[in-house]
Amino acid sequence: MTDETTTTTNGAPPPLEPLIYDLSSPGRTGAILPDPDVPEATLPDSLLRDRLDLPEVSEIDVVRHFLRLSRFNYSIDQGFYPLGSCTMKYNPKLNEDMARLPGFAQVHPLQDPSTNQGALALMHELQNWLAAISGMAGVSLQPAAGAQGEFAGILMIRAYHLANGDPGRNVIIVPDSAHGTNPATTAMAGLKVVEVPSDANGDVDLDKLREVCGDTIAGMMITVPNTLGVFERNIEAIIETIHGCGGLMYMDGANMNAMMGIARPGDLGFDVMHYNLHKTFSTPHGGGGPGSGPVAVGEKLLPFLPGPVVSVVDEGSEDEPPLYGLTMPEKSIGRLKAFYGNFGMLVRAFAYIAIHGAAGLKDVTQHAVLNANYIRARLKGTYPMPIDRICGHEFVCQGHFGADEKAGESGTESHEIHALDIAKRLMDYGFHPPTNYFPLIVPEALLIEPTETESKESCDAFVEAMLAIAKEAGENADLLHNAPLTTPVGRVDEVRAAKQLVLCCKPDIADVPSVDVPSVDVPPVVEPPAADLPTPDDSSLPAKQAEPDEGPEPKS
Amino acid sequence: MTYIPHTDADREAMLKVIGVDSLAELFDAVPAEHRFPALGLPEGMSEMEVAWELGGLANSNVAAHHFAIFLGAGAYNHFIPSVVNHVLLRGEFYTAYTPYQPELSQGTLQAIYEYQSMMCALTGMEAANASHYDGATSLAEAVTVARVHYRGKRTKVILSPSVNPEYRAVARTYHQGSDMKFVGDKGNATIPDLIDMLDEDTALLVVSYPNFFGQIDELGGLAQAVHEAGALLCMVVDPIALGLFKTPGELGADIVVGEGQPLGIPLSFGGPYLGFFATNQTLVRKIAGRIVGETIDKNGRRAFVMTLRPREQDIRREKATSNICTNQGLMALAACVYMSVMGKTGLRKVAELCYHKAHYAAEQINKLDGFSVDTSKPFFKEFVVTCPKPVAELNDVLLDHWGIIGGYDLSQHYPDRANQMLLAVTEMNTKDEIDTLAEALSQHDTPHHHDHAH
Numbered sequence A: 001m002t003d004e005t006t007t008t009t010n011g012a013p014p015p016l017e018p019l020i021y022d023l024s025s026p027g028r029t030g031a032i033l034p035d036p037d038v039p040e041a042t043l044p045d046s047l048l049r050d051r052l053d054l055p056e057v058s059e060i061d062v063v064r065h066f067l068r069l070s071r072f073n074y075s076i077d078q079g080f081y082p083l084g085s086c087t088m089k090y091n092p093k094l095n096e097d098m099a100r101l102p103g104f105a106q107v108h109p110l111q112d113p114s115t116n117q118g119a120l121a122l123m124h125e126l127q128n129w130l131a132a133i134s135g136m137a138g139v140s141l142q143p144a145a146g147a148q149g150e151f152a153g154i155l156m157i158r159a160y161h162l163a164n165g166d167p168g169r170n171v172i173i174v175p176d177s178a179h180g181t182n183p184a185t186t187a188m189a190g191l192k193v194v195e196v197p198s199d200a201n202g203d204v205d206l207d208k209l210r211e212v213c214g215d216t217i218a219g220m221m222i223t224v225p226n227t228l229g230v231f232e233r234n235i236e237a238i239i240e241t242i243h244g245c246g247g248l249m250y251m252d253g254a255n256m257n258a259m260m261g262i263a264r265p266g267d268l269g270f271d272v273m274h275y276n277l278h279k280t281f282s283t284p285h286g287g288g289g290p291g292s293g294p295v296a297v298g299e300k301l302l303p304f305l306p307g308p309v310v311s312v313v314d315e316g317s318e319d320e321p322p323l324y325g326l327t328m329p330e331k332s333i334g335r336l337k338a339f340y341g342n343f344g345m346l347v348r349a350f351a352y353i354a355i356h357g358a359a360g361l362k363d364v365t366q367h368a369v370l371n372a373n374y375i376r377a378r379l380k381g382t383y384p385m386p387i388d389r390i391c392g393h394e395f396v397c398q399g400h401f402g403a404d405e406k407a408g409e410s411g412t413e414s415h416e417i418h419a420l421d422i423a424k425r426l427m428d429y430g431f432h433p434p435t436n437y438f439p440l441i442v443p444e445a446l447l448i449e450p451t452e453t454e455s456k457e458s459c460d461a462f463v464e465a466m467l468a469i470a471k472e473a474g475e476n477a478d479l480l481h482n483a484p485l486t487t488p489v490g491r492v493d494e495v496r497a498a499k500q501l502v503l504c505c506k507p508d509i510a511d512v513p514s515v516d517v518p519s520v521d522v523p524p525v526v527e528p529p530a531a532d533l534p535t536p537d538d539s540s541l542p543a544k545q546a547e548p549d550e551g552p553e554p555k556s
Numbered sequence B: 001m002t003y004i005p006h007t008d009a010d011r012e013a014m015l016k017v018i019g020v021d022s023l024a025e026l027f028d029a030v031p032a033e034h035r036f037p038a039l040g041l042p043e044g045m046s047e048m049e050v051a052w053e054l055g056g057l058a059n060s061n062v063a064a065h066h067f068a069i070f071l072g073a074g075a076y077n078h079f080i081p082s083v084v085n086h087v088l089l090r091g092e093f094y095t096a097y098t099p100y101q102p103e104l105s106q107g108t109l110q111a112i113y114e115y116q117s118m119m120c121a122l123t124g125m126e127a128a129n130a131s132h133y134d135g136a137t138s139l140a141e142a143v144t145v146a147r148v149h150y151r152g153k154r155t156k157v158i159l160s161p162s163v164n165p166e167y168r169a170v171a172r173t174y175h176q177g178s179d180m181k182f183v184g185d186k187g188n189a190t191i192p193d194l195i196d197m198l199d200e201d202t203a204l205l206v207v208s209y210p211n212f213f214g215q216i217d218e219l220g221g222l223a224q225a226v227h228e229a230g231a232l233l234c235m236v237v238d239p240i241a242l243g244l245f246k247t248p249g250e251l252g253a254d255i256v257v258g259e260g261q262p263l264g265i266p267l268s269f270g271g272p273y274l275g276f277f278a279t280n281q282t283l284v285r286k287i288a289g290r291i292v293g294e295t296i297d298k299n300g301r302r303a304f305v306m307t308l309r310p311r312e313q314d315i316r317r318e319k320a321t322s323n324i325c326t327n328q329g330l331m332a333l334a335a336c337v338y339m340s341v342m343g344k345t346g347l348r349k350v351a352e353l354c355y356h357k358a359h360y361a362a363e364q365i366n367k368l369d370g371f372s373v374d375t376s377k378p379f380f381k382e383f384v385v386t387c388p389k390p391v392a393e394l395n396d397v398l399l400d401h402w403g404i405i406g407g408y409d410l411s412q413h414y415p416d417r418a419n420q421m422l423l424a425v426t427e428m429n430t431k432d433e434i435d436t437l438a439e440a441l442s443q444h445d446t447p448h449h450h451d452h453a454h
């Protein structure tokens, strides 16, 4: 292939991979379908569309296209992914096979319950297990993700106060360290958010909390361990305070990987919580879902659970198994989605809990916390730690160097290094970066969560990379500002994306003749951690781009 | 020890670096009286034992791979080309997080962009998001968009009674704390009746296309009436039907939502599915969820990135209009691969197969004594049969004696539709199965000893 075909007319490098539409050729198809085996009916001409602009490609085109695309991703299967708050643990292969068993994958949700007792039994058992792990009285598996679990929880709190004839309770207290879904959930439920600050230790400021408490409080949402990765030392006092003023306590269970077999939210006094099965219980994140966010509640909120839930409708006997059915709790807040939850994720979580048992789950948590504390201990002294104490399954440090070295007088570049630069530079070392700029209360936050499935060796390799980057920050700031250099694309222009807003390709692209796949000489992400990383070739580096006007975004 | 790689030596070395003596010491901050509770769970099992247990549970279900199925009502047994699952099983896709770091996520990002492009082509709209949880929550989010669009000044949502009942229920769940009011779906309102309900308070009018009963309503003039009232039109659609029928875009819809499960996603007892959401440029800044846009990297190379991010919960917090974070990304990839491999002619062919087979089935059943098919409107792959006895009774006979999973009992959600069965026929139903169904229904009164599971 000549040079002309690998660069575009304006001299920009060619795309990594053509769009599937660009591979299209009129008349080609990948579908191998039968002809009708029934007499053909007359189609209602006046109701039909005249064109359908989908690609025209063969099956092998599809396979190669998506395989090539897959190589531009980073994934857990490929390497260490310490994305704080996201619990990027290994996703066991067994679980994928189990969810695809035809007896699960090919069951229609509206079949008579007598025909899907296996699926219902699995859900019933999982409800019980999740109740046992949390120390709660009941569980609904309906919510499709953590945020929907939160929504269910807050709607239940709202419904509870309404049922008590207490409609004036319309405030949910949320710590300033909370994940964005918490305040967004509260607003969606039609309630008001009151934020409380955290103190210097990362704990909720109890005095401030007491100040805002009163008879308008519907409840409080709090993450345990909190989003800074530490166990709230005042947790019992907080719960007492909220209960004392008539509110209910919601626990955001995104961080349950630090809690299994360690403490049960129900024992601590929480009234309601959600799980993220796609974090704690290893169901894959899928590049943005599907997840599953079951809600667990104490006795008070049992009648309000979203439904349907699975219950035993006939106890059975010695030789008859119990009969399971779908029921709607008495004062249910209603359905959150069609059918009963992301069932395929429930199968995976069931397999995960079954293989571990109680002791195994406690091991999971202990090793998740061990790994986090080990990395914390090794990075301490190099990366500032706003909260210097034993952490849970994750910890926050600050990625900020050279703040004092202001930009030179005559236009020389600043040597200041931000969390974003460190995150991007980690990519060159073959790692996925930690969550950055979250929690919002820590400037330049890097939230690091290794999970238990990483070995000491991978924790060590990550630490070495972090230490090397800290050194580079002092010696060669440009290297970090220009990072990443080894990824399929360099830093992308987010401002341009938002301004020009190209959200789909114009399908008439399909009418142009097909193009050859350009040979792309960009390495796939599967780079081994490089010992001698390429130094930036200044001549090839374009001028620094404008930062997005929204400032750095939290990524979690 | 399951998936944990640590050796004793590792643990010892790591504890030493941390400066504690035991794993237990890492949890001193947890209140002592609640620390280390016993969890009432069974003992852990080996991989093979778990596989056996789950295999047993799976085998005890009646599933579409062993039975003929004529049940739809929102989830459908469509053909899934093998290539779809093979792409989904690439660890590079399914073990990645949401693509916050574009440099390490171009695979996911480009696939979502292509999915958005295909959804635009399919619906005739200008923009689509990366997914909602399912069709029902897509509708609930459409109501939110309408609320935001009118800044709370219009609060009425007119719902056609022939929108999937579960979707209407979910929309109400979502808006129990907002000021939106839902009307229109309590009786048998027709499209003209819904048009009569439009007023200055109406934010959104929602119809289904095809409707829940499988029919294509006469929608000419609807969009104009809705727009003259200053409101928005939302259409709930079956994506397979759009392989054949006019696009919602042509019919004047402002928002198009629906269930993407028919696009290459297994029945899987109701989830995970795919909520799709498409709209026009004018509303795109108000929609929820992830949206991928095209841009360039610092070298000028085309790249993709999540865009319009300041709408979302992590930035806007309580001012965000939705809390959605994790969505159904991998299911959008499934739909993207499905639509790629089906392509322009394949999807049309699937739709035509459904149409022909459903019409053949309707004709056979309509001939039977005591059964009548509602043919008052054109229909696609589902139709309503009025039966001589309760649907549940017929379904028992179909399953027990003929190996057939029968249709949906409409009286569950529509009390005045006693004895009405909603049958779904897809490209997966053979003529044999359809003939057997007709035969089975014709003999519903005769006792017999037939065992027909295939």
Ligand SMILES: Cc1ncc(COP(=O)(O)O)c(C=O)c1O
Binding pocket: A085, A086, A145, A146, A147, A148, A179, A181, A223, A227, A252, A254, A255, A276, A291, A292, A293, A556, B324, B325, B326
């Ligand atoms: C602390 C916390 N809460 C809630 C959520 C929301 O969960 P999901 O993305 O499943 O909706 C997340 C995940 O991003 C989280 O980290």
